[in-house]
Amino acid sequence: MVGCIINVFVLVLFFLLAYVKKAYRFFEKFFGFFERFKLTKKTASKLKAKTGNFVTKFQSGVQFLFTKKRVFLLATTTKIVSLMLYYGTTIMIAKALGFNISGYTPMYLFIASMLAIVCMQFVPLPGASGGTELVFTTLLIGLIMVTQEELLALMLLWRFATYYFGMLYGLVSYLFLMKRKVRDNT
Secondary structure (H helix, E strand, O other): OHHHHHHHHHHHHHHHHHHOOOOHHHHHHHHHHHHOOOOOHHHHHHHHHHHHHHHHHHHHHHHHHOOOHHHHHHHHHHHHHHHHHHHOHHHHHHHHOOOOOOOOHHHHHHHHHHHHHHHOOOOOOHHHHHHHHHHHHHHHOOOOOOOHHHHHHHHHHHHHHHHHHHHHHHHHHHHHHHHHHHHHHO
């Protein structure tokens, strides 16, 4: 719930930033507050000076984005589909492992995956490994009548599919591009 509340707050803040012409005043006052303190005065002054220009560019970017409604709708639809597939990996993995999935279980698995991934943003560890895996297994322990070993297998496969696979794919892509760049430069 905390993650959802923070995301809604940020969304409202971006909406106001995009459509309220004098939104920069709020940010100038915010940075002005931090100018009072010796520790943050220099950084706050720089940010305060850049605020008006940033907000103007942001608002013109939003206006430009909405002149391309087809691009906006296609990008939004693509993102929604990708998130549904991303959060739905738990359901696919559970079915592949032969778990009994019926009734409201697929929706619960979807939401549990979403909550666990949102928790990654609040655990102060690289990748938030332990916290995310703890939240995920805690959410599922009472739902699926399986052994701890089966639940551990589900969690490890889920974590690999949603986190480690992306890192591995990124590493392979990076190495491929670096090799290609070296070859093109010679």
